[in-house]
Amino acid sequence: MNLSTRYLGLTLNTPLVAAASTLCGEVxxxxxLEDAGAGAVVLPSIFQEEIDHELEEVDRLLAETGAEALSYLPPGLADLGGPEGYLKLVRRAREAVDIPVIASLNGAAQSGWVDYARQIEQAGASAIELNVFYLPTDLSLPGVEVERRHIAILKAVKGAVSIPVAIKLSPYFSSVGHLVGELDRAGADGFVLFNRFYQPDIDLEELKPVRDLRLSHRGEIRLPLLWIAALAGRVKGSLAASSGVQTAAEVVKYLFAGADVVCTASALIRHGAGYMKTLLDGLVADLEAREAASVDEIRGRLSRASVAEPEIYDRANYMKIIRTGHTAAGEL
Ligand SMILES: Cc1cc2nc3c(=O)[nH]c(=O)nc-3n(C[C@H](O)[C@H](O)[C@H](O)COP(=O)(O)O)c2cc1C
Structure with a gap:
């Protein structure tokens, strides 16, 4: 069975990628994950705030006491969790495994942290996944500005490194396809669809907003599936599906839609890193049952461009579903 897959210009042994999460923060x-068949791993994100904080701290110490003070950086920042610790993680992961190690930069504004991408490359990362997690709660900010910001950040990071750069996007744009096209033209090597937003809830006892982290469920593949299917074959960059994978069935669906790779975080956190093998075995069993000799044989076969009725992915489908009131039982 040939599971090899091209992603971001790299050759992966399998199309399964361990998505950025705390799990991948440990060598x-x-x-x-490599032993269990992951084609690549994405390290947890280093955040713009962590990097900028250190830059500010360096500036402050330089201004106050001169270069000598640099050796007195707060110990917490030099430890794991700070930018130095992150580079150490990249180096250690690079040495520990043969599969591509993708570092994740998470930021919302173009600033000093962009240069940090260069250090990530020097530390041995195979690629960078750029997560522009941005909530435009400023009501005066037009959508086009939010999109420009994504493009500017991508260009800045691309300009700083020579390794491939993927961008992990939110689904909340008025024209996802257009933005992906713009980013594609701006040089993005791949698109991770989608970033999962962690919306706050309200605690009715304490009467305050709360933030918690819920792991995903399989119903969450629907939105990324739609966009992977809509974009497959229409952009230069690779497509990574992210959200909702719990079993091999979701992996297979994403591949049929046209994903180059399928990422998973929640399932691995629920069941442990070894669960990657369960997903892989399920994928292989599915391909064998279909008498497919490679993932390429199924990839994109149900993309919007490949199906006989592309309108299934469009508004006509919405109208029919609403009119017939068709519901799927047992989705969650
Ligand atoms: C505990 C946890 C930590 C995560 N940390 C990161 C992170 O550091 N950077 C990032 O881009 N995404 C992070 N994510 C999001 C995942 O990479 C992924 O996009 C999301 O969970 C949806 O995939 P899933 O349905 O397979 O969980 C995290 C998710 C979880 C559950």
């Missing part, structure tokens, strides 16, 4: 788990 032992990264090794187990």
């Amino acid at each position: 032992g788990a990264i090794r187990r």
Whole structure:
């Protein structure tokens, strides 16, 4: 069975990628993921705030006491969790496994942290996944500005490194396809669809907003599936599906839609790094049952461009569903 896959210009042994999460912040788990058949791992994100904080701190210490003060950086920042610790993680992961190690930069504004991408490359990352997690709660900010910001950040990071750069997007744009096209033209090597937003809830006892982290469920593949299917074959960059994978069935659906790779975080956190092998075995069993000799044989076969009735992915489908009131039982 040929599972090899091209992603961001890299050759992966399998199309399964361990998505950015705390699990991939530990080298032992990264090794187990490789053993269990991950084609690549994405490290947890280093945040713009962490990098900018250190830059500010360096400036402050330089201004106050001169270059000598640099050796007195707050110990917390030099430890894991700070920018230095992150580079150490990249280096250790690089040494520990043969599969591509993708570092994740998470930021919302173009600033000093962009240069940090260069250090990530020097530390041995195979690629960078750029997560522009941005909530435009400023009501005076037009959508086009939010999109420009994504493009500017991508260009800045692309300009700083020579390794491939993927961008992880939110689904909340008025024209996802147009933005993806613009980013494609601006040089994005791939698109991770989608970023999962962690919306706050309200605690009715304490009467305050709360933030918690819920793992995903399989119903969450629907939105990324739609956009992967709509974009497959129409952009230069690779397509990575992200959200909702719990079993091999979701992996297979994403591949049929046209994903180059399928990412998973929640399922691995629920069941452990070894669960990657369950997903892989399920994928292989599915391909064998279909008498497919490679993932390429199924990839994109149900993309919008490949199906006989592309309108299934469009408004006509919405109208029919609403009119017939068709519901799927047992989705969650
Ligand atoms: C515990 C946890 C930590 C995560 N950390 C990151 C992160 O550091 N950077 C990032 O881009 N995404 C992060 N994510 C999001 C995942 O990479 C992924 O996009 C999301 O969970 C949807 O995929 P899933 O349905 O397979 O969980 C995290 C998710 C979880 C559950």
